[in-house]
Amino acid sequence: MKDFAGTPGTLTALALRISQCIFAAGSITAMATTTNFFNFTAFCYLIASMGLQVIWSFGLALIDAYALMKKKVLHNSILVSLFVVGDWVTALLSLAAASASAGITVLLFHDIGPCTYLSECEKYQMSVALAFLSWISIAISSLIMLWLLAAG
Amino acid sequence: MKDFAGTPGTLTALALRISQCIFAAGSITAMATTTNFFNFTAFCYLIASMGLQVIWSFGLALIDAYALMKKKVLHNSILVSLFVVGDWVTALLSLAAASASAGITVLLFHDIGPCTYLSECEKYQMSVALAFLSWISIAISSLIMLWLLAAG
Numbered sequence: 001m002k003d004f005a006g007t008p009g010t011l012t013a014l015a016l017r018i019s020q021c022i023f024a025a026g027s028i029t030a031m032a033t034t035t036n037f038f039n040f041t042a043f044c045y046l047i048a049s050m051g052l053q054v055i056w057s058f059g060l061a062l063i064d065a066y067a068l069m070k071k072k073v074l075h076n077s078i079l080v081s082l083f084v085v086g087d088w089v090t091a092l093l094s095l096a097a098a099s100a101s102a103g104i105t106v107l108l109f110h111d112i113g114p115c116t117y118l119s120e121c122e123k124y125q126m127s128v129a130l131a132f133l134s135w136i137s138i139a140i141s142s143l144i145m146l147w148l149l150a151a152g
Numbered sequence: 153m154k155d156f157a158g159t160p161g162t163l164t165a166l167a168l169r170i171s172q173c174i175f176a177a178g179s180i181t182a183m184a185t186t187t188n189f190f191n192f193t194a195f196c197y198l199i200a201s202m203g204l205q206v207i208w209s210f211g212l213a214l215i216d217a218y219a220l221m222k223k224k225v226l227h228n229s230i231l232v233s234l235f236v237v238g239d240w241v242t243a244l245l246s247l248a249a250a251s252a253s254a255g256i257t258v259l260l261f262h263d264i265g266p267c268t269y270l271s272e273c274e275k276y277q278m279s280v281a282l283a284f285l286s287w288i289s290i291a292i293s294s295l296i297m298l299w300l301l302a303a304g
Binding site: 039040041042092095096097098099100101102103104106107110111146147150151152 | 191192193194244247248249250251252253254255256258259262263298299302303304
């Protein structure tokens with residue numbers, strides 16, 4: 001398999017995984033500290049999806065760090081297939097959750113009326129923005145993984 | 153470039169493009185026949201995104217049909233790169249629009265209370281379901297195109 005920036009066991013891959021973790025954890029924190037997120041199914045789904053993202057990305061960050069330390073190459077095709085499936089599933093779930101929450105945020109703070117309880121409003125928006133940032137970084141990882149598998 | 157089911161100019165590709173068109177047109181029809189979709193930003197975005205989907209998929213269906221009739225092979229790498237970019241952009245927009253609308257549909261008919269005006273409720277749900285079906289078929293096309301480009 002070819003070796004380029006972002007493939008498993010490289011510094012770029014590790015940086016991408018860590019940024020996914022940080023953005024997803026930030027999104028969960030911003031949403032979970034609001035007082036009534038549990039009244040909205042989409043916001044609960046966002047927390048669940050970002051939770052899955054944190055677990056997956058943290059696991060892969062550990063594998064990347066281990067491979068970097070031991071200078072091992074992780075280009076086994078079965079392992080890469082597994083990474084591709086996991087990355088694509090989490091990326092799709094993240095985009096769906098971020099979009100659903102963004103739809104509701106726009107509905108609450110634009111369609112119905114201006115934001116009435118300011119701190120909550122900012123937290124919802126920040127959580128959605130961080131979820132989108134997390135999705136962008138997992139999408140980059142997913143594309144690199146699929147490319148690596150296809151280019152074999 | 154390799155030749156497998158779903159690559160441009162095959163019958164499978166044509167069938168996928170036609171199904172994308174039908175599902176997206178169905179989604180627009182279901183949404184546009186409700187009386188107050190324009191009060192919701194996400195529903196307007198769904199119509200815009202599905203409109204783009206119809207135009208893109210219809211264009212590619214015509215190209216596929218032409219290639220099938222003339223028995224031409226469309227495996228030019230510049231052409232495939234163009235198809236990949238277009239497919240991925242429309243697929244992501246479709247998923248985001250479908251998820252945002254699904255979030256609002258769940259909010260309106262589950263979180264706030266049961267559906268109060270039945271015909272509208274069913275139309276919103278049908279529109280979102282058709283948008284997801286359209287996304288599934290464009291996602292299959294996108295993956296085939298990316299695979300074709302990467303496998304070279």
